[in-house]
Amino acid sequence: MEDYDVIVLGGGAAGLMCAAVAGQRGRRVLVLERAAEVGRKILISGGGRCNFTNIHTAPDRYLSANPHFAKSALSRYTAQDFLTLVERHAIAWHEKTLGQLFCDGSARQIVAMLLDECAAAQAQGGHVDIRCGEDIAEVAHAGGRFDVTTPSGTRSAPALAIATGGPSIPKMGASDFAYRLARRFGLRIVEPRPALVPLTLGGEDVLFRELSGVSAPVEARCGRAAFREAALFTHRGLSGPAILQVSSYWRPGDAVAIDFLPGMAPDWLVEAKRHAPRAHLRTVLAERLPDRLAATLAERIGLPGDLGNLPDKGLRAAGQRLADWRFHPNGSEGFAKAEVTLGGIATAELSSKTMEAKRVPGLYAIGEAVDVTGWLGGYNFQWAWASAVAAGTALAERGA
Template sequence: MAKSDQYDAIILGAGGAGLMCALTAGQRGKRVLVIDHASGPGKKILISGGGRCNFTNVNATSGNAKERYLSANPHFAKSALGRYTPGDFIELVAMHGIAFHEKTLGQLFCDDSARQIVEMLMAECDKSIATGGRVDFAFHAPISAVSHADGRYSVLYNGLNASAPVLVVATGGPSIPKMGATGFAYDLARQFGLKVVEPRPALVPFTLGGDDVLFRELSGVSADVDVQCGKIRFREAALLTHKGLSGPAILQISSYWRHGEPIGIDFLPDQPQGWLRQFKREKPRSSVKSALGSALSARLADILADQIGEACNLADIPDRRLEEAENRLSAWQFTPNGTEGYAKAEVTLGGISTDGLSQKTMEAKTVPGLYCIGEAVDVTGWLGGYNFQWAWASGVAAGLAF
């Protein structure tokens, strides 16, 4: 016989968004149950940022939402991001004495360990007792069924049955399935009549085939590049791998790429127009390979020079051909044959459609008491702390609403 427990809210998922929602509601005096099939809280937090958790980005603001968050509704994220800012989360981190530092492009990381962020969130959940609230957890708890009747949601898990007038879907997307990630959130959304924007891997490495396979020989080589897909450009590092292309610049552009589209890479973004011809005037006896080697790693310079096909001294190469070589190096074309999929994707693009949700509260417009937050929703940020800030902000928005 299943045991029944009644709560003010049941949160499915103990990731960043779910924990943030739980502590926010709990500190408002609500009794909350958080259910997760994993062995403990914050599994993706623990592995993020190389184990140091890139917990936010100072630029993850409502003013940048349209540019730096992808969604069928580019304005949807503005409300939550405007009401819970990177500064708010930084204040919480500082209050817990967690040392952190800023890397490039506004990215904030723990000095020590991502585990500090999880411990902080759990400690904040414990504070609920002081306000008459309570946050309970059920781990190793796969969900058997979810139903809704008479204004209450019932969740069957591990032979137990919990019910509440509020159900929060915070189970994320299917990225990194080895950690147990699934499309459960989408199944649940469809069960309650919500639409789902087609999900696909995002912030994910590309795979290469055909003539581009030669770059696999350079596995482990990185370069600071300017990468472009359509009108979108990113200037960061790219990493050549045994399967294709990775690194921050590639992960960023992957969110904008569609199968069959070419990717343009400027291998020498800091070199001015005409630099190779100027190099010829200054060092006419040098080769294209040595010119490239002055700005790139020797292995990458060798491959690019061989591809350009200019093996003689610069003095013997007409300026017109050097100009053509420059143009190719500044817009080298790749056509990925795919990506490494959800297994290596940091996040999922698409998800529960924002059309059916309130941007202020994250509640479903047609299903009272049903909230959807975090990665489960069709809001996907850039690499570098943007997705964590969306998790915190959307979790707070829901936690304040019921």
């Protein structure tokens, strides 16, 4: 049996970061990854360029049963801290929109950086051993040690970090392993749901599927959450950044409200009537929206003829509907298309400072496995980095 100081289950963003931090502080760390290579979600993120953080990271951009839980880790390892690491590795980057930071080149640069950080442990008296293609057959806990068995053997350590993520994007090998393992140790799970996921339409809304491929900048709202980004009509319903964002707040039965012309004055159609009385509603909409979308909205509103012949009251009502168009999704595209998972290992079970389970000394949970879910745009990677650093630091201090 091989002995280590720490065993990390999962070689994704959180797992590799945790291993690097603990290893560089003198710990012998083993990373076990089920897939054939580490960092598979990193490699596909951001269209292959990895949206590795967001400069606007703040706790209020995260969803959790305990909205305060993420504050500690996020304040102690910030987006600027990770950006400093990226620049130290000479990785060129750029800000795209809304504080989202991407590699100029390839997401592989982020994976290579994390592997280099793990390798740097050697010079600090530590060691990080990364093994891929390792299916976990059994995890046993007795006498203050965790024994992890895979087809290639059993390894033991006094500390175990769960970094296997959630079930989103199963084609990448994602599963609910983290939750099953956590339950075995008596940890409570907040019901996992798909997040940052396209929504599907049925009923009367199904007609909008005919606009598949049409995109427009909108403001999408669900409850108190509102996001001004692009929405995309698909052959199944609604997608695009604005929709992915509100999907994290949506529950079955909720309506999603869309303002197709955010920023327009309430009386803008009345003003348009005065300036162009012979124009039709479809025409003035097509000046501001894609033609196919303008035609569909005008048809559904049902105000034919010249604007000059339409009553101001009817035009105001049309403007109000365009600013608060209600869709009633009948579901989402599920974990298969979800970028992340909402819910997970309950934060009430963990220390917000160390990510250690309160009732199981030596057991840690980090990253997407935990009930902390960020907005679209690099926030979930920043949670992975921050929670991993919190755990990695604490792991290095165990027994020190």
